[in-house]
Amino acid sequence: MSLAGKFATVGGATLFSRIFGFGREMMMASALGIGPVADAFNLAFRFPNLFRRLFAEGAFNSAFIPLFARALEEDGEAAARDFATEIFSTLFVVLGTLTVLAMIFMPVLVETIIAPGLSTCIDDPAVPLQQTLSCEARYAITIAYSRIMFPYLACMSMLAMVSGILNAFRRFFAAAVAPSILNFVLIGVLAWGWYGGATQRELGFLMSWGVLVAGIGQLLMVTVAMRIAGFGVSLRRPRWTKGLRRLLVLAGPAALIGGITQINLFVGQAIASYKPGAVSILQYADRPYQLPLGMVGVAIGVVLLPELARSLKAGRLEEAQHTQNRSLEFALFLTVPAAVALFVIPDPIIRLIYERGRFDASTTHAVAAVLGLYALGLPAFVLIKVFSPGYFAREDTKTPMMVTGASALANIGLSLALFFVLAEQGIALATTLAGWLNAALLFAGLHKKGLWEIDRALVKRAGLVVLSSLLMGGVLVFLQRELAGWTGPGSTVPHQILAILALVATAMAVYFALCFATGAVDRTMVLRLAKAKRGRRAA
Structure with a gap:
Protein backbone atom coordinates (compact mmCIF):
# COMPACT_ATOMS: atom_id res chain seq x y z
CA MET A 1 0.00 0.00 0.00
CA SER A 2 1.31 3.49 -0.87
CA LEU A 3 2.01 6.18 1.72
CA ALA A 4 -1.10 8.10 0.61
CA GLY A 5 -3.13 4.89 0.85
CA LYS A 6 -2.01 4.33 4.43
CA PHE A 7 -2.83 7.93 5.32
CA ALA A 8 -6.27 7.38 3.78
CA THR A 9 -6.86 4.18 5.76
CA VAL A 10 -6.09 5.75 9.13
CA GLY A 11 -7.65 9.09 8.20
CA GLY A 12 -10.83 7.41 6.97
CA ALA A 13 -11.20 5.35 10.15
CA THR A 14 -10.55 8.44 12.25
CA LEU A 15 -13.09 10.41 10.21
CA PHE A 16 -15.65 7.68 10.90
CA SER A 17 -15.01 8.03 14.64
CA ARG A 18 -15.04 11.85 14.59
CA ILE A 19 -18.36 11.97 12.73
CA PHE A 20 -20.01 9.96 15.48
CA GLY A 21 -18.13 12.15 17.93
CA PHE A 22 -20.06 15.06 16.43
CA GLY A 23 -23.28 13.20 17.08
CA ARG A 24 -22.27 12.63 20.68
CA GLU A 25 -21.38 16.29 21.22
CA MET A 26 -24.60 17.45 19.56
CA MET A 27 -26.68 15.33 21.91
CA MET A 28 -24.66 16.41 24.93
CA ALA A 29 -24.90 20.09 24.01
CA SER A 30 -28.67 19.83 23.62
CA ALA A 31 -29.06 17.98 26.94
CA LEU A 32 -26.57 19.91 29.09
CA GLY A 33 -25.71 23.16 27.26
CA ILE A 34 -22.81 24.93 28.97
CA GLY A 35 -24.17 24.36 32.46
CA PRO A 36 -22.35 23.10 35.57
CA VAL A 37 -22.91 19.40 34.82
CA ALA A 38 -21.39 19.82 31.34
CA ASP A 39 -18.43 21.64 32.90
CA ALA A 40 -17.97 18.90 35.52
CA PHE A 41 -18.10 16.09 32.95
CA ASN A 42 -15.71 17.84 30.56
CA LEU A 43 -13.24 18.59 33.36
CA ALA A 44 -13.37 15.03 34.68
CA PHE A 45 -13.03 13.48 31.23
CA ARG A 46 -10.22 15.77 30.10
CA PHE A 47 -7.71 14.29 32.58
CA PRO A 48 -7.87 10.60 31.52
CA ASN A 49 -8.41 11.70 27.91
CA LEU A 50 -5.21 13.74 28.14
CA PHE A 51 -3.27 10.60 29.01
CA ARG A 52 -5.03 8.68 26.26
CA ARG A 53 -3.77 11.21 23.73
CA LEU A 54 -0.31 11.32 25.30
CA PHE A 55 0.07 7.54 25.12
CA ALA A 56 -1.86 6.74 21.95
CA GLU A 57 -0.54 9.61 19.82
CA GLY A 58 2.64 10.42 21.76
CA ALA A 59 4.69 8.05 23.84
CA PHE A 60 3.94 4.70 22.26
CA ASN A 61 3.67 5.83 18.67
CA SER A 62 6.92 7.75 19.17
CA ALA A 63 9.00 5.55 21.49
CA PHE A 64 7.64 2.01 21.45
CA ILE A 65 7.34 1.60 17.67
CA PRO A 66 11.01 2.28 16.75
CA LEU A 67 12.24 -0.08 19.50
CA PHE A 68 9.69 -2.77 18.63
CA ALA A 69 10.45 -2.38 14.91
CA ARG A 70 14.17 -2.73 15.60
CA ALA A 71 13.61 -5.92 17.61
CA LEU A 72 11.35 -7.25 14.85
CA GLU A 73 13.78 -6.40 12.03
CA GLU A 74 17.06 -7.36 13.72
CA ASP A 75 16.17 -10.19 16.14
CA GLY A 76 12.94 -11.67 14.83
CA GLU A 77 9.39 -12.07 16.10
CA ALA A 78 10.31 -14.06 19.22
CA ALA A 79 12.54 -11.24 20.53
CA ALA A 80 9.87 -8.67 19.67
CA ARG A 81 7.27 -10.70 21.60
CA ASP A 82 9.60 -10.90 24.61
CA PHE A 83 10.15 -7.13 24.53
CA ALA A 84 6.40 -6.46 24.24
CA THR A 85 5.70 -8.78 27.19
CA GLU A 86 8.23 -6.89 29.34
CA ILE A 87 6.53 -3.59 28.59
CA PHE A 88 2.99 -4.89 29.00
CA SER A 89 3.73 -6.44 32.40
CA THR A 90 5.30 -3.23 33.69
CA LEU A 91 2.45 -1.11 32.35
CA PHE A 92 -0.12 -3.34 34.01
CA VAL A 93 1.43 -3.02 37.48
CA VAL A 94 2.24 0.71 37.24
CA LEU A 95 -1.16 1.70 35.87
CA GLY A 96 -3.01 -0.41 38.42
CA THR A 97 -1.12 1.27 41.27
CA LEU A 98 -1.60 4.73 39.76
CA THR A 99 -5.35 4.19 39.37
CA VAL A 100 -5.81 3.16 43.01
CA LEU A 101 -3.81 6.14 44.30
CA ALA A 102 -5.61 8.60 42.02
CA MET A 103 -9.04 7.43 43.16
CA ILE A 104 -8.02 7.83 46.80
CA PHE A 105 -6.54 11.30 46.34
CA MET A 106 -8.98 12.55 43.67
CA PRO A 107 -10.12 15.58 45.74
CA VAL A 108 -6.52 16.82 45.83
CA LEU A 109 -6.13 16.27 42.07
CA VAL A 110 -9.34 18.17 41.31
CA GLU A 111 -8.41 21.03 43.59
CA THR A 112 -4.85 21.45 42.32
CA ILE A 113 -4.72 20.15 38.72
CA ILE A 114 -8.05 19.29 37.11
CA ALA A 115 -10.19 22.28 38.15
CA PRO A 116 -8.44 24.69 40.52
CA GLY A 117 -11.11 27.30 39.83
CA LEU A 118 -13.77 25.21 41.60
CA SER A 119 -11.91 25.34 44.91
CA THR A 120 -12.05 29.15 44.90
CA CYS A 121 -15.61 29.39 43.57
CA ILE A 122 -18.02 31.67 45.48
CA ASP A 123 -21.76 31.24 45.03
CA ASP A 124 -23.32 34.20 43.24
CA PRO A 125 -27.05 33.93 42.36
CA ALA A 126 -26.57 36.70 39.79
CA VAL A 127 -24.49 34.31 37.65
CA PRO A 128 -27.00 32.19 35.62
CA LEU A 129 -24.75 29.12 35.53
CA GLN A 130 -24.55 29.05 39.33
CA GLN A 131 -28.32 29.10 39.84
CA THR A 132 -28.76 25.35 39.24
CA LEU A 133 -25.85 23.98 41.29
CA SER A 134 -23.87 25.49 44.14
CA CYS A 135 -20.08 25.69 44.01
CA GLU A 136 -19.89 22.86 46.56
CA ALA A 137 -22.12 20.65 44.42
CA ARG A 138 -20.10 21.39 41.26
CA TYR A 139 -16.93 20.45 43.14
CA ALA A 140 -18.49 17.22 44.46
CA ILE A 141 -19.79 15.94 41.11
CA THR A 142 -16.46 16.75 39.41
CA ILE A 143 -14.72 14.50 41.97
CA ALA A 144 -17.35 11.76 41.55
CA TYR A 145 -17.19 11.81 37.75
CA SER A 146 -13.37 11.83 37.85
CA ARG A 147 -13.25 8.74 40.09
CA ILE A 148 -15.57 6.80 37.80
CA MET A 149 -13.66 7.68 34.62
CA PHE A 150 -10.07 7.49 35.85
CA PRO A 151 -9.63 3.72 35.11
CA TYR A 152 -10.22 4.67 31.46
CA LEU A 153 -6.64 5.97 31.59
CA ALA A 154 -5.28 2.46 32.28
CA CYS A 155 -7.38 0.93 29.50
CA MET A 156 -6.21 3.53 26.98
CA SER A 157 -2.55 3.22 27.94
CA MET A 158 -2.59 -0.55 27.38
CA LEU A 159 -4.61 -0.01 24.20
CA ALA A 160 -1.85 2.31 23.00
CA MET A 161 0.75 -0.40 23.39
CA VAL A 162 -1.32 -2.97 21.50
CA SER A 163 -2.01 -0.34 18.81
CA GLY A 164 1.74 0.26 18.53
CA ILE A 165 2.25 -3.44 17.84
CA LEU A 166 -0.44 -3.41 15.16
CA ASN A 167 1.05 -0.29 13.56
CA ALA A 168 4.53 -1.84 13.52
CA PHE A 169 3.00 -4.74 11.56
CA ARG A 170 1.41 -2.09 9.28
CA ARG A 171 -2.10 -2.96 10.41
CA PHE A 172 -3.60 0.46 11.08
CA PHE A 173 -7.36 0.07 10.78
CA ALA A 174 -8.40 -1.58 14.07
CA ALA A 175 -6.53 0.92 16.26
CA ALA A 176 -7.85 3.86 14.24
CA VAL A 177 -11.49 2.76 14.40
CA ALA A 178 -11.47 1.67 18.08
CA PRO A 179 -12.31 5.19 19.41
CA SER A 180 -15.68 4.87 17.67
CA ILE A 181 -16.75 2.57 20.49
CA LEU A 182 -16.64 5.49 22.93
CA ASN A 183 -18.93 7.54 20.69
CA PHE A 184 -21.39 4.67 20.19
CA VAL A 185 -21.60 3.99 23.93
CA LEU A 186 -22.10 7.65 24.90
CA ILE A 187 -24.70 8.21 22.18
CA GLY A 188 -26.56 5.17 23.50
CA VAL A 189 -26.29 6.39 27.09
CA LEU A 190 -27.62 9.85 26.20
CA ALA A 191 -30.50 8.39 24.20
CA TRP A 192 -31.40 6.02 27.05
CA GLY A 193 -31.13 8.85 29.60
CA TRP A 194 -33.47 11.08 27.56
CA TYR A 195 -35.93 8.22 27.08
CA GLY A 196 -35.92 7.51 30.82
CA GLY A 197 -36.25 11.18 31.79
CA ALA A 198 -32.91 11.34 33.62
CA THR A 199 -31.90 14.62 35.26
CA GLN A 200 -28.74 16.43 34.18
CA ARG A 201 -26.77 15.10 37.16
CA GLU A 202 -27.97 11.56 36.45
CA LEU A 203 -26.96 11.95 32.80
CA GLY A 204 -23.51 13.01 33.98
CA PHE A 205 -23.16 9.84 36.06
CA LEU A 206 -24.47 7.64 33.24
CA MET A 207 -22.02 9.17 30.77
CA SER A 208 -19.12 8.71 33.22
CA TRP A 209 -19.87 4.99 33.53
CA GLY A 210 -20.26 4.86 29.75
CA VAL A 211 -16.71 6.17 29.32
CA LEU A 212 -15.36 3.37 31.50
CA VAL A 213 -17.34 0.67 29.66
CA ALA A 214 -16.16 2.07 26.30
CA GLY A 215 -12.52 1.98 27.45
CA ILE A 216 -12.78 -1.73 28.25
CA GLY A 217 -14.47 -2.35 24.88
CA GLN A 218 -11.75 -0.51 22.95
CA LEU A 219 -9.01 -2.50 24.67
CA LEU A 220 -10.75 -5.78 23.87
CA MET A 221 -11.15 -4.77 20.21
CA VAL A 222 -7.46 -4.11 19.54
CA THR A 223 -6.42 -7.16 21.57
CA VAL A 224 -8.56 -9.37 19.34
CA ALA A 225 -7.05 -7.67 16.26
CA MET A 226 -3.55 -8.37 17.59
CA ARG A 227 -4.43 -12.03 18.12
CA ILE A 228 -5.83 -12.24 14.59
CA ALA A 229 -2.52 -10.78 13.34
CA GLY A 230 -0.81 -13.79 14.96
CA PHE A 231 0.88 -11.92 17.78
CA GLY A 232 0.30 -12.03 21.52
CA VAL A 233 1.74 -10.91 24.84
CA SER A 234 1.54 -12.45 28.30
CA LEU A 235 1.63 -11.17 31.87
CA ARG A 236 4.65 -11.88 34.07
CA ARG A 237 6.53 -10.32 36.97
CA PRO A 238 7.94 -6.94 35.86
CA ARG A 239 11.72 -6.73 35.54
CA TRP A 240 14.09 -3.80 35.05
CA THR A 241 15.63 -4.56 31.66
CA LYS A 242 17.67 -2.69 29.10
CA GLY A 243 14.69 -2.51 26.72
CA LEU A 244 12.41 -1.10 29.42
CA ARG A 245 15.00 1.46 30.44
CA ARG A 246 15.44 2.60 26.84
CA LEU A 247 11.68 2.88 26.37
CA LEU A 248 11.31 5.07 29.46
CA VAL A 249 14.14 7.33 28.28
CA LEU A 250 12.31 7.84 24.99
CA ALA A 251 8.70 7.68 26.15
CA GLY A 252 8.68 10.49 28.71
CA PRO A 253 9.78 13.23 26.31
CA ALA A 254 7.81 11.62 23.47
CA ALA A 255 4.60 11.74 25.48
CA LEU A 256 5.14 15.42 26.22
CA ILE A 257 5.95 16.22 22.60
CA GLY A 258 3.32 14.09 20.88
CA GLY A 259 0.57 15.29 23.20
CA ILE A 260 1.30 19.03 23.11
CA THR A 261 -2.13 19.78 21.65
CA GLN A 262 -3.89 18.00 24.48
CA ILE A 263 -1.55 19.46 27.10
CA ASN A 264 -2.39 22.95 25.86
CA LEU A 265 -6.12 22.17 25.90
CA PHE A 266 -5.86 20.68 29.40
CA VAL A 267 -4.03 23.75 30.69
CA GLY A 268 -6.62 25.96 29.01
CA GLN A 269 -9.53 24.13 30.61
CA ALA A 270 -7.90 24.21 34.05
CA ILE A 271 -7.57 28.00 33.78
CA ALA A 272 -11.07 28.27 32.29
CA SER A 273 -12.52 26.59 35.39
CA TYR A 274 -12.38 30.03 37.04
CA LYS A 275 -15.26 31.16 34.78
CA PRO A 276 -18.55 29.20 34.79
CA GLY A 277 -19.34 27.87 31.32
CA ALA A 278 -15.90 28.58 29.82
CA VAL A 279 -14.80 24.92 30.07
CA SER A 280 -17.78 23.73 28.03
CA ILE A 281 -17.35 26.52 25.46
CA LEU A 282 -13.76 25.37 24.86
CA GLN A 283 -14.84 21.72 24.66
CA TYR A 284 -17.62 22.34 22.13
CA ALA A 285 -15.29 24.46 19.95
CA ASP A 286 -12.65 21.73 20.12
CA ARG A 287 -14.86 19.10 18.46
CA PRO A 288 -15.16 20.67 14.94
CA TYR A 289 -11.49 21.62 15.17
CA GLN A 290 -10.51 18.03 16.01
CA LEU A 291 -12.14 16.63 12.85
CA PRO A 292 -9.50 17.79 10.35
CA LEU A 293 -6.78 17.51 13.02
CA GLY A 294 -7.74 13.90 13.63
CA MET A 295 -8.12 12.95 9.97
CA VAL A 296 -4.78 14.38 8.89
CA GLY A 297 -2.66 14.80 12.03
CA VAL A 298 -3.35 11.42 13.58
CA ALA A 299 -3.06 9.65 10.21
CA ILE A 300 0.33 11.22 9.54
CA GLY A 301 1.57 10.62 13.08
CA VAL A 302 0.56 6.95 12.98
CA VAL A 303 1.84 6.14 9.48
CA LEU A 304 4.89 8.39 9.07
CA LEU A 305 6.89 7.19 12.08
CA PRO A 306 7.10 3.46 11.21
CA GLU A 307 7.73 4.30 7.55
CA LEU A 308 10.51 6.73 8.45
CA ALA A 309 12.01 4.40 11.06
CA ARG A 310 12.20 1.52 8.58
CA SER A 311 13.82 3.71 5.90
CA LEU A 312 16.46 5.02 8.31
CA LYS A 313 17.20 1.57 9.78
CA ALA A 314 17.77 0.29 6.24
CA GLY A 315 20.00 3.28 5.37
CA ARG A 316 17.65 4.62 2.69
CA LEU A 317 18.24 8.30 3.51
CA GLU A 318 16.97 9.69 0.20
CA GLU A 319 13.72 7.77 0.63
CA ALA A 320 13.39 9.16 4.16
CA GLN A 321 13.77 12.74 2.89
CA HIS A 322 11.19 12.13 0.18
CA THR A 323 8.75 10.66 2.72
CA GLN A 324 9.12 13.69 4.98
CA ASN A 325 8.56 16.21 2.19
CA ARG A 326 5.55 14.44 0.74
CA SER A 327 4.02 14.11 4.21
CA LEU A 328 4.43 17.85 4.80
CA GLU A 329 2.95 18.55 1.38
CA PHE A 330 -0.02 16.30 2.15
CA ALA A 331 -0.56 17.98 5.54
CA LEU A 332 -0.58 21.50 4.10
CA PHE A 333 -2.79 20.50 1.18
CA LEU A 334 -5.58 19.40 3.54
CA THR A 335 -5.19 21.56 6.64
CA VAL A 336 -4.67 25.06 5.22
CA PRO A 337 -8.06 25.17 3.42
CA ALA A 338 -9.74 23.59 6.47
CA ALA A 339 -8.25 26.29 8.71
CA VAL A 340 -9.41 29.07 6.37
CA ALA A 341 -12.94 27.64 6.16
CA LEU A 342 -13.28 27.22 9.95
CA PHE A 343 -12.01 30.76 10.48
CA VAL A 344 -14.35 32.31 7.91
CA ILE A 345 -17.64 30.50 8.67
CA PRO A 346 -17.54 29.28 12.31
CA ASP A 347 -20.99 30.66 13.25
CA PRO A 348 -23.05 28.68 10.68
CA ILE A 349 -21.11 25.51 11.53
CA ILE A 350 -21.64 25.80 15.29
CA ARG A 351 -25.29 26.83 14.83
CA LEU A 352 -26.04 23.76 12.73
CA ILE A 353 -24.19 21.36 15.02
CA TYR A 354 -25.28 22.56 18.44
CA GLU A 355 -27.99 25.25 18.54
CA ARG A 356 -30.99 23.44 20.01
CA GLY A 357 -32.32 22.56 23.44
CA ARG A 358 -30.24 24.24 26.15
CA PHE A 359 -27.73 25.56 23.57
CA ASP A 360 -28.99 29.02 22.53
CA ALA A 361 -27.88 31.69 20.01
CA SER A 362 -25.65 33.55 22.47
CA THR A 363 -23.79 30.33 23.23
CA THR A 364 -23.38 29.71 19.49
CA HIS A 365 -21.59 33.03 19.06
CA ALA A 366 -19.29 32.38 22.05
CA VAL A 367 -18.30 28.90 20.81
CA ALA A 368 -17.86 30.11 17.19
CA ALA A 369 -15.48 32.87 18.28
CA VAL A 370 -13.29 30.28 20.03
CA LEU A 371 -13.44 27.91 17.03
CA GLY A 372 -12.24 30.67 14.69
CA LEU A 373 -9.16 31.24 16.85
CA TYR A 374 -8.48 27.50 17.21
CA ALA A 375 -8.67 27.20 13.41
CA LEU A 376 -5.69 29.51 12.94
CA GLY A 377 -3.54 26.96 14.78
CA LEU A 378 -4.80 23.88 12.93
CA PRO A 379 -1.93 23.67 10.40
CA ALA A 380 0.62 24.16 13.20
CA PHE A 381 -0.58 21.19 15.23
CA VAL A 382 -0.61 18.95 12.15
CA LEU A 383 2.90 20.14 11.24
CA ILE A 384 4.05 19.09 14.72
CA LYS A 385 2.88 15.57 13.83
CA VAL A 386 4.95 15.79 10.63
CA PHE A 387 8.13 17.17 12.19
CA SER A 388 8.25 15.06 15.38
CA PRO A 389 8.89 11.67 13.69
CA GLY A 390 12.06 13.16 12.18
CA TYR A 391 13.48 13.18 15.71
CA PHE A 392 11.80 10.06 17.10
CA ALA A 393 12.83 7.80 14.22
CA ARG A 394 16.45 8.70 15.08
CA GLU A 395 15.73 8.14 18.80
CA ASP A 396 16.40 11.81 19.57
CA THR A 397 13.95 13.03 22.20
CA LYS A 398 16.05 15.69 23.92
CA THR A 399 15.67 18.38 21.25
CA PRO A 400 11.89 18.12 20.73
CA MET A 401 11.38 17.84 24.50
CA MET A 402 13.10 21.19 25.01
CA VAL A 403 11.06 22.72 22.19
CA THR A 404 7.80 21.38 23.56
CA GLY A 405 8.67 22.52 27.06
CA ALA A 406 9.25 26.04 25.77
CA SER A 407 5.95 25.93 23.88
CA ALA A 408 4.02 24.65 26.91
CA LEU A 409 5.45 27.39 29.13
CA ALA A 410 4.56 29.99 26.50
CA ASN A 411 1.02 28.60 26.38
CA ILE A 412 0.61 28.77 30.16
CA GLY A 413 1.95 32.33 30.29
CA LEU A 414 -0.18 33.52 27.39
CA SER A 415 -3.31 31.76 28.71
CA LEU A 416 -2.96 33.38 32.13
CA ALA A 417 -2.32 36.79 30.58
CA LEU A 418 -5.07 36.65 27.96
CA PHE A 419 -7.79 34.86 29.96
CA PHE A 420 -8.45 37.83 32.21
CA VAL A 421 -8.71 40.09 29.14
CA LEU A 422 -10.44 37.92 26.52
CA ALA A 423 -11.84 35.08 28.70
CA GLU A 424 -12.06 31.76 26.80
CA GLN A 425 -11.06 33.46 23.53
CA GLY A 426 -7.76 34.37 25.17
CA ILE A 427 -7.11 30.71 25.95
CA ALA A 428 -7.86 29.72 22.34
CA LEU A 429 -5.51 32.41 21.04
CA ALA A 430 -2.77 31.31 23.46
CA THR A 431 -3.14 27.70 22.29
CA THR A 432 -2.80 28.75 18.65
CA LEU A 433 0.28 30.94 19.22
CA ALA A 434 1.98 28.22 21.27
CA GLY A 435 1.28 25.67 18.51
CA TRP A 436 2.96 27.79 15.85
CA LEU A 437 5.95 28.40 18.12
CA ASN A 438 6.29 24.66 18.65
CA ALA A 439 6.07 23.81 14.93
CA ALA A 440 8.54 26.54 13.94
CA LEU A 441 11.14 25.47 16.49
CA LEU A 442 10.82 21.76 15.59
CA PHE A 443 11.36 22.47 11.90
CA ALA A 444 14.26 24.85 12.60
CA GLY A 445 15.98 22.12 14.63
CA PHE A 478 -19.15 36.30 -0.41
CA LEU A 479 -21.37 33.21 -0.30
CA GLN A 480 -21.97 33.52 3.43
CA ARG A 481 -23.31 37.04 2.96
CA GLU A 482 -25.60 35.85 0.17
CA LEU A 483 -26.91 32.98 2.29
CA ALA A 484 -27.19 34.95 5.57
CA GLY A 485 -30.94 34.42 5.72
CA TRP A 486 -30.41 30.64 5.65
CA THR A 487 -27.53 30.49 8.14
CA GLY A 488 -28.29 33.25 10.66
CA PRO A 489 -30.17 33.11 14.00
CA GLY A 490 -33.74 31.91 13.61
CA SER A 491 -33.09 29.99 10.38
CA THR A 492 -34.54 26.49 10.15
CA VAL A 493 -32.37 23.36 10.33
CA PRO A 494 -33.21 22.25 6.73
CA HIS A 495 -32.17 25.68 5.46
CA GLN A 496 -28.98 25.54 7.53
CA ILE A 497 -28.12 22.10 6.17
CA LEU A 498 -28.67 23.17 2.56
CA ALA A 499 -26.65 26.35 3.09
CA ILE A 500 -23.72 24.54 4.73
CA LEU A 501 -23.73 21.89 1.98
CA ALA A 502 -23.68 24.66 -0.62
CA LEU A 503 -20.83 26.46 1.16
CA VAL A 504 -18.77 23.29 1.58
CA ALA A 505 -19.38 21.99 -1.94
CA THR A 506 -18.53 25.34 -3.52
CA ALA A 507 -15.44 25.77 -1.36
CA MET A 508 -14.17 22.28 -2.24
CA ALA A 509 -14.85 22.77 -5.94
CA VAL A 510 -13.07 26.14 -5.99
CA TYR A 511 -10.12 24.91 -3.94
CA PHE A 512 -9.49 21.67 -5.83
CA ALA A 513 -9.96 23.40 -9.18
CA LEU A 514 -7.43 26.07 -8.22
CA CYS A 515 -4.98 23.48 -6.90
CA PHE A 516 -5.24 21.39 -10.05
CA ALA A 517 -4.98 24.41 -12.36
CA THR A 518 -2.01 26.01 -10.60
CA GLY A 519 -0.10 22.81 -9.88
CA ALA A 520 -0.54 22.98 -6.10
CA VAL A 521 -1.25 19.27 -6.36
CA ASP A 522 0.78 16.80 -8.40
CA ARG A 523 -1.36 16.58 -11.56
CA THR A 524 0.49 13.54 -12.86
CA MET A 525 -0.24 11.60 -9.67
CA VAL A 526 -3.93 12.61 -9.71
CA LEU A 527 -4.36 11.53 -13.34
CA ARG A 528 -2.52 8.27 -12.64
CA LEU A 529 -4.79 7.52 -9.68
CA ALA A 530 -7.89 8.39 -11.74
CA LYS A 531 -6.81 6.05 -14.54
CA ALA A 532 -6.09 3.28 -12.06
CA LYS A 533 -9.54 3.73 -10.50
CA ARG A 534 -11.25 3.58 -13.93
CA GLY A 535 -9.21 0.47 -14.73
CA ARG A 536 -10.37 -1.28 -11.55
CA ARG A 537 -14.01 -0.40 -12.34
CA ALA A 538 -13.67 -1.72 -15.88
CA ALA A 539 -12.16 -4.94 -14.57
Missing part, protein backbone atom coordinates in the same frame (compact mmCIF):
# COMPACT_ATOMS: atom_id res chain seq x y z
CA LEU A 446 15.63 19.52 11.86
CA HIS A 447 16.79 21.92 9.16
CA LYS A 448 19.77 23.13 11.19
CA LYS A 449 20.97 19.55 11.80
CA GLY A 450 20.58 18.68 8.13
CA LEU A 451 17.84 16.16 8.88
CA TRP A 452 15.29 17.83 6.61
CA GLU A 453 16.06 19.21 3.18
CA ILE A 454 13.10 20.95 1.56
CA ASP A 455 12.85 20.17 -2.14
CA ARG A 456 11.71 22.64 -4.81
CA ALA A 457 8.39 20.84 -5.39
CA LEU A 458 7.39 21.32 -1.75
CA VAL A 459 8.14 25.06 -1.78
CA LYS A 460 6.19 25.60 -4.98
CA ARG A 461 3.15 23.53 -3.95
CA ALA A 462 3.01 24.95 -0.42
CA GLY A 463 2.86 28.50 -1.74
CA LEU A 464 0.16 27.59 -4.25
CA VAL A 465 -1.85 25.79 -1.54
CA VAL A 466 -1.87 28.94 0.60
CA LEU A 467 -2.88 31.09 -2.37
CA SER A 468 -5.66 28.69 -3.40
CA SER A 469 -6.94 28.54 0.18
CA LEU A 470 -7.10 32.33 0.52
CA LEU A 471 -9.00 32.65 -2.77
CA MET A 472 -11.37 29.95 -1.57
CA GLY A 473 -11.83 31.92 1.68
CA GLY A 474 -12.81 35.00 -0.33
CA VAL A 475 -15.48 32.99 -2.14
CA LEU A 476 -16.79 31.71 1.22
CA VAL A 477 -17.08 35.26 2.61
